[in-house]
Amino acid sequence: xxxxxxxxxxxxxxxxxxxxxxxxxxxxxxxxxxxxxxxxxxxxxxxxxxxxxxxxxxxxxxxxxxxxxxxxxxxxxxxxxxxxxxxxxxxxxxxxxxxxxxxxxxxxxxxxxxxxxxxxxxxxxxxxxxxxxxxxxxxxxxxxxxxxxxxxxxxxxxxxxxxxxxxxxxxxxxxxxxxxxxxxxxxxxxxxxxxxxxxxxxxxxxxxxxxxxxxxxxxxxxxxxxxxxxxxxxxxxxxxxxxxxxxxxxx
Numbered sequence: 049x050x051x052x053x054x055x056x057x058x059x060x061x062x063x064x065x066x067x068x069x070x071x072x073x074x075x076x077x078x079x080x081x082x083x084x085x086x087x088x089x090x091x092x093x094x095x096x097x098x099x100x101x102x103x104x105x106x107x108x109x110x111x112x113x114x115x116x117x118x119x120x121x122x123x124x125x126x127x128x129x130x131x132x133x134x135x136x137x138x139x140x141x142x143x144x145x146x147x148x149x150x151x152x153x154x155x156x157x158x159x160x161x162x163x164x165x166x167x168x169x170x171x172x173x174x175x176x177x178x179x180x181x182x183x184x185x186x187x188x189x190x191x192x193x194x195x196x197x198x199x200x201x202x203x204x205x206x207x208x209x210x211x212x213x214x215x216x217x218x219x220x221x222x223x224x225x226x227x228x229x230x231x232x233x234x235x236x237x238x239x240x241x242x243x244x245x246x247x248x249x250x251x252x253x254x255x256x257x258x259x260x261x262x263x264x265x266x267x268x269x270x271x272x273x274x275x276x277x278x279x280x281x282x283x284x285x286x287x288x289x290x291x292x293x294x295x296x297x298x299x
Contacts, residue, residue, distance in 0.1 A: 077178075077182060078178040078179075078181045078182050078189070078191065079178075079191075080171065080174045080175070080178055080191040080192075080193060081190065081191065081192045081193065081200070082171065082193040084193060084195055084200070088195070088197075088198070090195060090196055090197055090220075091197070091220065093196065093219035093220070094219055094220060094221075097221050097222075097266065098262070098265055098266055100216070100258070100262055100266075101255060102216070102217065102218070102219060102221075103216050103217045103255045103256050104217065105169065105170070105217045105219075106146075106217070107170075108170045108172035108173050108176075111146060111147045111173060111176060114146045114147055114149045115147065115149050119149070122282065122283060123281065123282060123283055123284060124281055124282050125149075125150070125153075127280060127281060128212075128241060128281060128284070128286060129150070129153050129154075129157070131278040131280075131281075131286055132157075132208060132210065132239060134154060134157040134158060134208065135157075135158075135207075136157070136158060136159040136161060136162060137158065137159065137161040137162045138158050138162050138207040138208065139158070139162060139163045139165075139205055139206055139207050139233070140154050140158060140162070140163075140164055140165070140206065140207055140208040140209070140210065141164070141165040141166075141167055141199070141201055141206050141208070141209045141210065141231070142154055142164060142165070142166050142167065142210050142212075143167045143194075143199055143209055143210065143211045143214065143228070144167070144168060144169075144211055144212070144213075144214030144215075144217070145166040145167060145168050145173070145174075145177060145191075146168060146173050146177075147173055147176040147177050147180070148166060148176070148177035148180055148181075148189075150210065150212055151164055151166045151177060151189060152180070152181075152184070152186060152189075154210070155186050155188050155189050158188065159188070160187070160188060162188055163188055163189075163190060164188060164189045164190070165190050165192055165201060165206070166189050166190065166191045166192065167191075167192045167193075167194045167199045167200070167201070168191075168192075168193070168194060169193070169194045169195070169196065171193055174191040174192075174193060177189070177191055178191050196218075196219045196220050196223075196224075197220045197223035197224065197227070198223070198224075198227050199224065199227055199228060199231070201227065201228070201230075201231035202231065203230050203231060204230070204231070204232070204233055204234075205231065205233055206231045206232055206233055206236055207232075207233050207235075207236050207237070208236065208237050208239060209228050209231060209232065209236070209237070209238045209239065210239045210241075211238070211239065211240050211241065212241040213241060213242060213243060213256070213284070215240050215242060215258075215263075216242060216255075216256060216257075216258050221266060222270060225266075225267065225270040225271075225272070226270065226271075229270065229271050229272065229291045232290070232291050235290070236290070236291070237275060237288045237289060237290055238267075238272060238288075238289040238290075239286065239287070239288050239289070240263060240267075240285070240286070240287050240289070241281070241284045241285065241286050242257065242258040242263065242284060242285050242287075243256060243257040243258070243283055243284055243285075244257060244258075244259070244283060244284060244285055245257035245258045245259035245262065246259050246260070247283075250283045252283070258285070260277075260285055260287070263285065263287060267289055271291060271292050272289040272290065272291060272292060273289065273290055273291075273292045274287060274288070274289060275288045275289060275290045276288045
């Protein structure tokens with residue numbers, strides 16, 4: 049029998065004040081789905097995968113770097129978002145969401161009829177994101193605590209899984225790729241943004257960069273096929289992957 053964490057983490061945020069004789073109440077708390085199956089064994093983290101050294105996950109104390117003022121100028125995040133062609137009402141996932149830099153933009157694009165799964169392995173990141181969701185009254189975001197081998201997404205429901213500069217940090221890439229493929233809806237896409245490993249002018253440590261050849265070498269055996277590429281970003285590859293039809297569903 050599976051055992052689960054007994055309580056879901058909650059971001060508690062309730063402020064009532066009296067303004068001109070009326071009570072003013074903030075929006076309700078945002079629940080973080082932390083119901084991880086603790087009975088599922090997690091293998092030791094890999095240090096290398098297919099000849100590539102796996103980078104360490106950025107610690108939550110580095111969260112301010114994700115929302116730095118220079119990020120739009122360096123990476124052209126608005127162009128990346130436009131390239132995704134997100135439609136109102138879609139179900140999307142920001143995997144490795146951190147404190148929500150892309151999550152909230154995705155939430156605006158899918159609109160009130162859509163849903164954004166904000167998935168991260170660090171509960172501290174999710175708490176920051178959930179607090180902001182409450183402060184901004186954004187109600188179509190579902191924060192989810194991941195494990196190193198499972199993003200805990202619903203099977204067959206996700207239109208777009210977006211991974212921005214995070215895939216190279218996965219300690220168990222094969223397991224994560226299998227679960228992401230399982231989560232895709234018909235016609236769904238896994239979208240990887242990774243700093244260009246072929247370009248020495250991109251001022252990022254080589255450990256945090258990937259070449260197109262390396263990305264292909266890892267995703268194609270995992271049952272993905274390249275649907276399209278977007279090559280206009282200043283520093284990053286942007287590659288769109290679909291589930292290969294002859295690969296079947298992961299177990």
